[in-house]
Amino acid sequence: MAFLKVNNLKVYYPIRGGFFRRVVAHVKAVDDISFELNQGETYGLVGESGCGKTTTGRTIMGLIKATSGEVLFENQDLLKMNRRDFNQHRKDIQMIFQDPYSSLNPRKRVLDIVAEPLRNFERLSPAEEKKKVQFYLEKVGLNPEAIYNYPHEFSGGQRQRIGIARALTLKPKLIIADEPVSALDVSVQAQVLNFMQDIQKEFNLTYLFISHDLGIIQHMCDRIGIMYRGQFVEEGTSRDIYTNPQHIYTKRLISAIPDINPENRENQMKLRQEINSEYKNSYDKYFNAEGKVYNLKPISDTHLVALP
Amino acid sequence: MSNQPLLQIQNLRTSFRIGDDYFAAVDDVSLTVNENEVVAIVGESGCGKSALAMSIMGLHPQERTKLEGKINFKGKNLLSLSTNEMNKVRGKEIGMIFQDPLTALNPLMTCGKQIEESMTVHTNMSSEAKRKRTIELLKKVGIPNPERTYKQYPHELSGGMRQRVVIAIAVACDPLLVIADEPTTALDVTIQAQIMDLLKDLQNQTKTGIILITHDLGVVAEMADRVAVMYAGEIVEIADVHTLFKNPLHPYTRSLFNSIPSSTSTKDRLHVIQGIVPSLKNLPRSGCRFKDRIKWIGDKEHEVNPLLREVSPNHYVRCTCYKNFHFSDEDVGDMNYGIS
Amino acid sequence: MLKFILRRILVMIPQLFILSILIFLLAKAMPGDALTGQLASNPKMDAQTLHELKQKLGMYDPYYVQYARWIKGLLHGNLGMSIIHQTPVTSLIAGKMWNTVLLGAAVLILSYLIAIPLGIIGGRWTDTWADKMIVGYNYLTYATPLFIFALLMLFIFGFVLGWFPTSGSVDIRVENGTFAYYMSKLNHLILPALSGAIVSTTVTIQYLRNEIIDTKIKDFVKTARAKGVSESKVYTRHIFRNSLLPIAAFLGYDIVSLIGGSVFLESIYGYPGIGQLFLTSIMQRDFSVVTALVMISGLATLIGTLLSDIILSAVDPRIRIE
Numbered sequence: 001m002a003f004l005k006v007n008n009l010k011v012y013y014p015i016r017g018g019f020f021r022r023v024v025a026h027v028k029a030v031d032d033i034s035f036e037l038n039q040g041e042t043y044g045l046v047g048e049s050g051c052g053k054t055t056t057g058r059t060i061m062g063l064i065k066a067t068s069g070e071v072l073f074e075n076q077d078l079l080k081m082n083r084r085d086f087n088q089h090r091k092d093i094q095m096i097f098q099d100p101y102s103s104l105n106p107r108k109r110v111l112d113i114v115a116e117p118l119r120n121f122e123r124l125s126p127a128e129e130k131k132k133v134q135f136y137l138e139k140v141g142l143n144p145e146a147i148y149n150y151p152h153e154f155s156g157g158q159r160q161r162i163g164i165a166r167a168l169t170l171k172p173k174l175i176i177a178d179e180p181v182s183a184l185d186v187s188v189q190a191q192v193l194n195f196m197q198d199i200q201k202e203f204n205l206t207y208l209f210i211s212h213d214l215g216i217i218q219h220m221c222d223r224i225g226i227m228y229r230g231q232f233v234e235e236g237t238s239r240d241i242y243t244n245p246q247h248i249y250t251k252r253l254i255s256a257i258p259d260i261n262p263e264n265r266e267n268q269m270k271l272r273q274e275i276n277s278e279y280k281n282s283y284d285k286y287f288n289a290e291g292k293v294y295n296l297k298p299i300s301d302t303h304l305v306a307l308p
Numbered sequence: 309m310s311n312q313p314l315l316q317i318q319n320l321r322t323s324f325r326i327g328d329d330y331f332a333a334v335d336d337v338s339l340t341v342n343e344n345e346v347v348a349i350v351g352e353s354g355c356g357k358s359a360l361a362m363s364i365m366g367l368h369p370q371e372r373t374k375l376e377g378k379i380n381f382k383g384k385n386l387l388s389l390s391t392n393e394m395n396k397v398r399g400k401e402i403g404m405i406f407q408d409p410l411t412a413l414n415p416l417m418t419c420g421k422q423i424e425e426s427m428t429v430h431t432n433m434s435s436e437a438k439r440k441r442t443i444e445l446l447k448k449v450g451i452p453n454p455e456r457t458y459k460q461y462p463h464e465l466s467g468g469m470r471q472r473v474v475i476a477i478a479v480a481c482d483p484l485l486v487i488a489d490e491p492t493t494a495l496d497v498t499i500q501a502q503i504m505d506l507l508k509d510l511q512n513q514t515k516t517g518i519i520l521i522t523h524d525l526g527v528v529a530e531m532a533d534r535v536a537v538m539y540a541g542e543i544v545e546i547a548d549v550h551t552l553f554k555n556p557l558h559p560y561t562r563s564l565f566n567s568i569p570s571s572t573s574t575k576d577r578l579h580v581i582q583g584i585v586p587s588l589k590n591l592p593r594s595g596c597r598f599k600d601r602i603k604w605i606g607d608k609e610h611e612v613n614p615l616l617r618e619v620s621p622n623h624y625v626r627c628t629c630y631k632n633f634h635f636s637d638e639d640v641g642d643m644n645y646g647i648s
Numbered sequence: 649m650l651k652f653i654l655r656r657i658l659v660m661i662p663q664l665f666i667l668s669i670l671i672f673l674l675a676k677a678m679p680g681d682a683l684t685g686q687l688a689s690n691p692k693m694d695a696q697t698l699h700e701l702k703q704k705l706g707m708y709d710p711y712y713v714q715y716a717r718w719i720k721g722l723l724h725g726n727l728g729m730s731i732i733h734q735t736p737v738t739s740l741i742a743g744k745m746w747n748t749v750l751l752g753a754a755v756l757i758l759s760y761l762i763a764i765p766l767g768i769i770g771g772r773w774t775d776t777w778a779d780k781m782i783v784g785y786n787y788l789t790y791a792t793p794l795f796i797f798a799l800l801m802l803f804i805f806g807f808v809l810g811w812f813p814t815s816g817s818v819d820i821r822v823e824n825g826t827f828a829y830y831m832s833k834l835n836h837l838i839l840p841a842l843s844g845a846i847v848s849t850t851v852t853i854q855y856l857r858n859e860i861i862d863t864k865i866k867d868f869v870k871t872a873r874a875k876g877v878s879e880s881k882v883y884t885r886h887i888f889r890n891s892l893l894p895i896a897a898f899l900g901y902d903i904v905s906l907i908g909g910s911v912f913l914e915s916i917y918g919y920p921g922i923g924q925l926f927l928t929s930i931m932q933r934d935f936s937v938v939t940a941l942v943m944i945s946g947l948a949t950l951i952g953t954l955l956s957d958i959i960l961s962a963v964d965p966r967i968r969i970e
Contacts, residue, residue, distance in 0.1 A: 019651060048496035049467075155584045185352035185585070186523065190567035190578035197577070212496060215526075219569030219578070256501035258526030260568070262549045265530055269508075272501055367873055391879070399876030406874075411867035415966055416889050425885075426875045461965040477875060 002036035002072070003206055004060070004174060009033050009069035011055050011230075029055045031230035031292075032069075037174070042200070042207040044221030044238075046214060046253070052230040053210045057176045060208070061095050062086060073174070091121055094167035098179035100159035104151040110137070111147035114166045121170055136165040139202075141195065157188035161195065168199065176208045181216065193220060214257050218242055223302070226250050233286075233293050236303035246305040247293075248279050248286045312383075313340040314517045315364070315485055320377035322356070322363045324588070330374050331588045333359040335541040337377075338616070341485065344515040348532035348549070350522060350564075354585050356541040357521045361487045364519070365404055366394045382484070400430040403478030407490035409470035413462035419446075419473045420458035426480040445476040450506055468499035472506070479510060485517045492527060504530055525568060529553060537561045540586060540597040543616060547623040557619065557630045559605070560598050566635070579635065596627040604636045605629055653954065660950050667946045668722070672715050675935045705731070718936075722943070728936035732929070737940045741922065745907065747817045748921035751844070751914070752906030754837050758845035763852035764895075770853065771860025771891065772883060782853065790850045798843040798916045805839055812839040815918030840917040844910060852895060859891035866890075896963050900956030904948040 011030040014023040030052045037043045045053045058064045060071050062078065071078040073089055081089070094117070097103035104113055114133045118124060124132065134144035140161040142154075151159055160180065167175055177196070181189040193216065199205060211217050217224060218238055225235045226249065233247045245251045255275045259268045286307070287293060296304040317339045323330035334356040341347045349357045362368050364379055366386060379386040386397065398404075406412040414422060423445060424438045433441070439458070446454035449472040462470055471491065478486055488507065492500035504527065511518055520531055528535055528549065535552045537545045537560065545558040556562050566579030583601040586592065592600065596610040614627035706714060721728055727737035770782040789797075806814035812835060813819070819832040863869065864887060872886045907922065914923035922941065929937040961967045 019655060021655075048498065157584075186525075186564060187352060187567045187581040190569075191580045193569065194577050194580060214497065215569045252498055256498040258501075258504070258524065258530045260526050260529050260553070262529040262532075262553050268530065269505065272505070365874055367870060395876045395878055397876070398874055404871075404874035406867055406871060408867060412871045414868040414872070414886055414890070416893075416964065417886075422871075425872070425877060429876050429878075429881075463966045474871070477871065480875075 003039040003074065004037040004208075005034075005070070005072040006036065006056075006060065007034050007070040007072065009056065009059065009071065010067040011052070011059055011064060012067040028230045030059065030066075033225075033227070033230070033232050034296075035225050035232065035235060037206055037208060039173070039206050040200075040204055041222040042209050042220050044217040044224040045208060045210045045227060046212065046217050046224060047227035048212060048253075050229075051227040053212075053227050054178055056227075057095070057178050057208060057210050061093060061176055062090065087121075091117075091170045092173045094170065094172040094175050096160075096163055096167050096175060096177040096180045099183045100156050100163055101183065103163055104159055106151055109148050109150060110162055113151070113162060114147075114169060117166060117170050132169065133165075136168050137162075139168065139199065140165045155188070156184050157191050160184065160188075160192050164192075164196070164199070168203065171203070172205070174206045174208065176210070178210045179212070180209075182211070182213065189216075196220070214253060226253065228293060229291075231293050231306070232296055232304075233306045234304065235296060236300075240300070240303040244303070246299065246303070246307070248275070248282060249293075251275050252279055314343050314345075314381070315339075315341040315519075316378075316380040317360075317364070318378040318380070320360070320363060320375070320379060322359050322368065323374040323376075324359075324368075325372045325374075326589060331591070333541055333588055334363060335591075337538075337541075337543055339536055339543065339546070341517045341519055343484070343517055344511070346511065346518040346520055346531055346533045348520040348522060348528040348535045349538055350525065350528055350535060351538035352523055352564075352585060354540075354588070355538040357538050358489055360538070361404070361489050361519065361521050364487060365398060365402065396430070399426045399483075400481045401483050402485045402487065403481070403483035405471075405475055405478045405486065405488040405491045408494045409467055409474050410494070412474050413470060415462055418459055418461055419465070422462075423473065423476050423480055426477060430481050442476075442480075445480060446473070448510070449473070449476045449479075450502070451476075467495055468502060471495060471499070471503055475503075475506065475510070479514070479516075482514065483516065485519070487519045487521070489521045490523070491520070493522070493524070500527070507531065525565065537564070540591050542597060542626060543624075544598065544626045545624065546616070551620075551623050555623075557623070557625045558598075558627070559602050559630060559633045562633070562635075563601075582636075596629055598627070599629070602629070602633070602636075605633060609633075653958070656954050656957075660947075660954075663950060664943075664947060668719060668943060669715070671939050671942045671946070672718060673711075675939050676711060676714075678933065678935075718939070727940040727943075730929075730934055730937050732932050732934045732937075737936050740925070740937065741940065741944070744921050744925050747919065748914070748923065749906050750817075750833070751837060751840060751910070751919060751921060754841035755844035755848065755910075755913075756902055756906065758841055759848045759852065762845060763849040764856065766849070767853040767856025768860065768888065770857040771864070772887075774857075774861055779857075782857070786850055786853050789847055792847060794844070794847045794910075795912045795916060797847050798840070798913060801839060801843045802916060812836075817919050817921075836919070840913045840919055844913050852898075855894055856891060859894060860887055863887045863891045893960070893964055897956050897960050900954070900959050901949070901952040904952035904955060905945075907944065907948055 009030055010028070010032055012026040012028055015025045015027060016022060017024040033052075033056065035043070045056060047053045055064060059066050060078070066079050069079065073093065076085075076089070078086060078089060111130065111133055114136060115129050118129060118132065130147065133147055137144050137146065142158060142161055142165070146154075151162065154162065180196070181192050184192060196207070197220070200207065207220070209217065209220055221238055223235070223237050224241045226233050226241065226247070228249050234241065234245065234250045241250060242254065245254055252275050255268075255272045259265070288308070293306040294308045296306050298304050317337060320334055320337045321332050322334035323332040337356075337360060339347065339349075349360065351357045359368070363375055364386065366389075368375070375387050377387070381397070382401065386394065389397070413419070420439070420442050423442045424435075427433050427438045427441065443454045443458055446457055451457045451469060451472055457465065457469070457473070462473070465473065475491075478488075491507065492503050495503060507518065508531065510516070518531075520528070522528060532549045534546065534548050536543045537552075537558065539560045545552065545556070545561050552561070556565055560581075563579055563581045567581065569578060581601055582603070586597075586600075591597065595612060596614045599605075599607075599610055609629045609632050611628050616624045616626045619625050702708060706717065709717075718728065725738070727741070729735070730737050730740050733740055766782050766785070770779045773779055802814060805811050817833065817836050818829065819836075822828045822832050869882060869886055872882050877885070910921075911923040911927050913919065914921045915927055918924075925937065926941050928934075929941070
């Protein structure tokens with residue numbers, strides 16, 4: 001049985017109009033998506049801004065209310081739980097945010113930031129709490145003596161690790177990482193990504209890795225889901241997606257990644273033009289009359305594509 | 309004009325006042341840009357690449373900035389121009405493209421008016437001529453319905469479309485040089501590809517020189533003819549794009565290449581540069597500035613006064629430490645306990 | 649646009665209804681009434697007449713009956729009778745309204761005339777001596793309560809120097825409608841308007857100055873400079889318009905609050921307007937006047953928010969109402 005299973009999840013926002021502000025239509029931020037995560041793997045959710053990937057992550061976290069669907073975590077539906085049961089499960093799911101500059105309260109000490117989830121869920125004496133916080137700070141490679149410092153005294157990469165330490169304190173099983181390195185410089189990015197892989201092994205973590213950066217997704221993820229306008233267009237292993245993309249949108253995304261070899265410049269430009277003309281010419285093949293994608297169909301054991 | 313470089317920066321030092329002292333964010337930078345050439349300046353945040361761009365444009369607040377050296381452009385030193393004279397260069401002979409199209413446009417002005425403003429400042433065109441040219445420009449930067457966009461406000465356009473308007477502003481008066489400061493960083497990857505193609509297209513038509521400021525080596529590989537790598541305010545390596553990507557020499561350049569996840573390194577560990585980028589106040593002001601981040605390389609490998617030397621034709625590297633550089637075997641990641 | 653305004657007006661109806669109940673209950677909860685006090689002061693009043701009068705005026709009726717009577721009058725545009733003045737409240741208010749609007753408009757115009765240039769100077773040339781003076785001026789006006797400042801102005805320019813009249817809105821000796829009459833009106837207006845304006849500049853100056861300082865470092869200003877736009881045009885075309893937006897948003901409230909009048913200004917300068925009427929009516933428990941005035945200023949506030957939204961949508965293309 002899957003570790004986390006999302007079934008037909010929908011998140012709609014109403015659009016109001018007319019004289020009495022009645023609901024006239026919906027913005028379908030997440031439109032009927034289903035996917036599952038196995039324990040210990042890293043699942044990548046990719047797409048461009050506004051595709052619904054962040055909304056999906058936040059809905060699983062319970063930060064956004066789902067319109068319908070199921071989120072089965074260890075076989076229990078998080079969406080149908082009452083508040084108290086949900087909070088118990090919330091311990092097992094933690095989130096890492098994009099911006100290490102704004103996601104840490106600047107007026108709190110590192111000790112208070114990292115201990116916050118502990119204080120919500122466990123009753124610890126101050127000494128135990130301090131010990132635990134220091135343990136995790138050391139785990140993320142920060143000086144345990146730094147617990148009385150404030151966030152602004154740390155660099156971007158260090159702050160992101162404070163955020164990770166905070167997420168780890170409750171020994172979560174699933175971590176939802178929403179663009180965890182997008183705000184960081186490449187060398188710092190490398191540091192955080194390496195580190196996320198280390199703790200994954202050490203704590204047997206499962207990651208839902210949300211990103212727009214296909215290079216990072218390829219580097220980090222076992223399986224990948226590609227989202228477009230709230231729906232999945234393709235899902236498969238890293239190899240399926242990068243070496244054998246089937247949906248035109250996936251092809252377009254992948255051809256848009258800049259090639260690191262300047263020798264390939266001309267080819268890359270040509271490839272992009274080809275795919276763009278294919279995108280224009282075969283639009284009807286991949287999108288229905290409403291401009292929506294079709295339902296996912298398996299083309300191999302691991303590879304699903306939205307085709308008619 | 310043929311052999312004369314379009315832009316020649318000589319020993320530029322840009323210092324900002326913090327408290328009572330001045331700190332150089334750009335230090336002893338020399339760089340040339342030729343006609344029809346794309347020169348990329350690569351580096352991480354705080355390396356001085358944007359400060360360099362703003363120095364060329366003369367856009368740093370004067371009361372807090374000290375500029376030394378020379379920026380020769382078309383036979384005149386930009387640093388010696390008065391504000392009025394500089395205003396005649398900005399927008400007319402040098403255009404600038406900014407990073408974030410969401411904030412780079414005035415929210416209260418229509419796109420058309422914002423593009424026309426450059427022409428109003430620099431030419432005596434009639435308003436009808438300006439309008440015609442603006443619509444032409446909008447068409448040129450790939451906006452599907454230029455007449456409509458002319459009348460639209462920035463918030464009515466998508467990010468990619470706004471960046472096209474920003475580009476139209478930059479090239480409105482056919483500048484000889486365009487400075488693009490992270491022109492694709494804020495955009496989605498498919499839009500990024502479109503904007504890169506557009507810039508290349510425009511350049512092929514107009515033979516403009518482009519200074520491309522970016523942190524993204526992929527963008528550099530696709531766009532640049534020549535690359536300058538900056539670290540801590542200095543240029544540490546300059547070479548043409550093929551040489552630099554095939555044979556990077558400076559330890560910082562090599563580290564940078566090893567730290568990006570690429571298709572060949574799936575699931576491997578990425579290289580981590582030890583230590584942290586020093587802040588402007590704490591920049592090492594003498595010796596090799598990268599020394600502290602490659603501590604396993606002995607002191608005698610570094611120069612006391614590292615200079616940018618030509619190590620092979622048109623390939624310049626700063627400091628001698630590149631000669632015997634190797635990555636440390638125990639790459640334990642960043643275990644520094646310090647606080648920046 | 650029209651639809652938006654209509655809908656907003658529709659929403660106002662329940663708001664006003666709730667407001668009317670609140671005002672009515674509060675007025676009834678106040679101790680005393682307009683007549684009981686006269687027992688001591690008016691020789692013609694005895695306990696018996698008082699009782700009869702109260703009965704006649706319906707003061708013994710249950711609250712809901714009194715409320716229904718009041719609201720019915722209100723809907724017919726009849727604000728009731730002033731018990732003290734023995735005239736309809738409508739004509740009582742109408743008589744004072746003009747003076748109040750005149751004073752309010754003068755305060756508003758003077759206040760913007762002073763505040764906008766000062767805010768612009770402070771924001772554009774930050775940290776210069778001029779800016780420091782403006783900030784100093786701002787601290788001073790912020791710390792000075794209106795009633796003290798107005799008294800001081802009255803004392804210096806009215807009593808000591810004798811440049812301006814010290815009370816009233818017009819010289820009663822001049823003939824209505826003549827040139828001298830209007831000059832006298834103006835003469836009576838200057839001192840209270842100036843006192844009110846100077847004290848109310850603080851917020852506008854502070855807002856505008858901060859807004860300009862924030863806008864100065866925005867990216868689109870950099871874009872404008874990179875186009876070669878001269879410094880002065882960068883300010884006039886790009887910075888000021890964007891910085892004035894929040895000020896424009898307040899304008900709606902400001903215009904409508906004109907009719908509310910200023911209790912302090914009118915009382916101190918003995919200026920016959922709504923504010924003064926409000927104060928004396930409360931003291932004399934002339935409830936029909938008090939409730940009418942509160943209703944009017946409630947309505948004014950609601951119209952003010954609507955007006956602000958409309959103004960904002962007119963000056964900011966990002967805000968569109970339909």
